[in-house]
Amino acid sequence: MWYYTPATNEWTWVSGDTILNYTGFYGIQGTSNPSNNPSDRGGAVSWIDDQCHLWLFGGWSNGFNLKNDVWKFIPGDSCGACSLPALSASNTSLCEKFCIDFFDSSTNNPASWQWQFPGGSPSSSTDQNPTNICYQVPGIFDVTLITTSANGNDTLTLSNYITVNPTPPFPTITQVGYTLTSSFATSYQWQFNSYDIPGATNQSYTVLQSGTYTVVISDSNGCINSVSREVIITGMNEVDDVPWVSIYPNPTTGNFIIEILTIGAADVTFEISDVIGQRVYTATEKGGRNEFRIEINLSKSPAGIYMIRINSDDKIFYQKILITK
Numbered sequence: 001m002w003y004y005t006p007a008t009n010e011w012t013w014v015s016g017d018t019i020l021n022y023t024g025f026y027g028i029q030g031t032s033n034p035s036n037n038p039s040d041r042g043g044a045v046s047w048i049d050d051q052c053h054l055w056l057f058g059g060w061s062n063g064f065n066l067k068n069d070v071w072k073f074i075p076g077d078s079c080g081a082c083s084l085p086a087l088s089a090s091n092t093s094l095c096e097k098f099c100i101d102f103f104d105s106s107t108n109n110p111a112s113w114q115w116q117f118p119g120g121s122p123s124s125s126t127d128q129n130p131t132n133i134c135y136q137v138p139g140i141f142d143v144t145l146i147t148t149s150a151n152g153n154d155t156l157t158l159s160n161y162i163t164v165n166p167t168p169p170f171p172t173i174t175q176v177g178y179t180l181t182s183s184f185a186t187s188y189q190w191q192f193n194s195y196d197i198p199g200a201t202n203q204s205y206t207v208l209q210s211g212t213y214t215v216v217i218s219d220s221n222g223c224i225n226s227v228s229r230e231v232i233i234t235g236m237n238e239v240d241d242v243p244w245v246s247i248y249p250n251p252t253t254g255n256f257i258i259e260i261l262t263i264g265a266a267d268v269t270f271e272i273s274d275v276i277g278q279r280v281y282t283a284t285e286k287g288g289r290n291e292f293r294i295e296i297n298l299s300k301s302p303a304g305i306y307m308i309r310i311n312s313d314d315k316i317f318y319q320k321i322l323i324t325k
Helices: none
Strands: 002-005 010-013 045-048 054-057 070-073 087-089 093-095 098-100 102-104 112-116 133-135 139-149 152-165 173-176 179-182 187-192 204-206 211-218 224-231 245-248 255-260 268-273 279-285 292-297 304-312 315-323
Touching (some): 093 098, 173 224, 179 211, 245 315, 255 304, 268 292, 279 292
Parallel strands (some): 093 152
Antiparallel strands (some): 002 010, 045 054, 087 102, 098 133, 112 139, 139 152, 173 179, 179 204, 255 292, 268 279, 304 315
């Protein structure tokens, strides 16, 4: 058995036999005995479990005799308790320019820690549980933890442990009339004046009022990007300027009436939305009538300003209405 010191790049012989072609002492299988001793061999596989037991399997002796034995070495009290590094992260797959936390789960109470985060910022830490480690560029990165106790130190490197996904390209918005369409993405969320529009998660969205509209897109990795567009609704008449359309009372506690004295052959569509563009009411009435009167009840809606949109014969009329409580 040899002990390797990384700092000096030196091996120290701890214990073992110097007899050439030593046959070993197997004792009784499954019974621990300090006299038991593996035979000489090369190419064996060894590892340490979470209780600091050293395991040895296989190899060959004299260059050709294959071994198929398994040995378990239990350190005595004089060996002290080893410190086996172990770690985890709050997330092992993230988007660039995002940050994560790391957690130490090493055994036998190490006294100090040395972390290495290639590609991360900061790139190292001596905290037991480093937080806010940020990755500014995409890639696949290792993480290394070196723990130190009274009996020495040990190193754990997890290769390709952190995957940093790139930010998707900026989306584009195409406007046809008052319908906005985003370039293709995995998912969409439309916003009006920086607020999410509930239910507006399709690739296209039809605006109801002037303002800034933003589409937030995400890719298959959950990474997001966004773009905004200012939309000014023109070519529309205010209801106050159209004598044959009347909306009253305004302000209202939620109950109000819309009257149209003359309806053309086309159907009439009514849409009412709140300040963030969420539709709270929609209805369609058949055209071809001389008069039309509808009573609308929004008494259960929160107080605030709402936009009424009336579409008839390819003409759009709008009016703001204030609901008070």
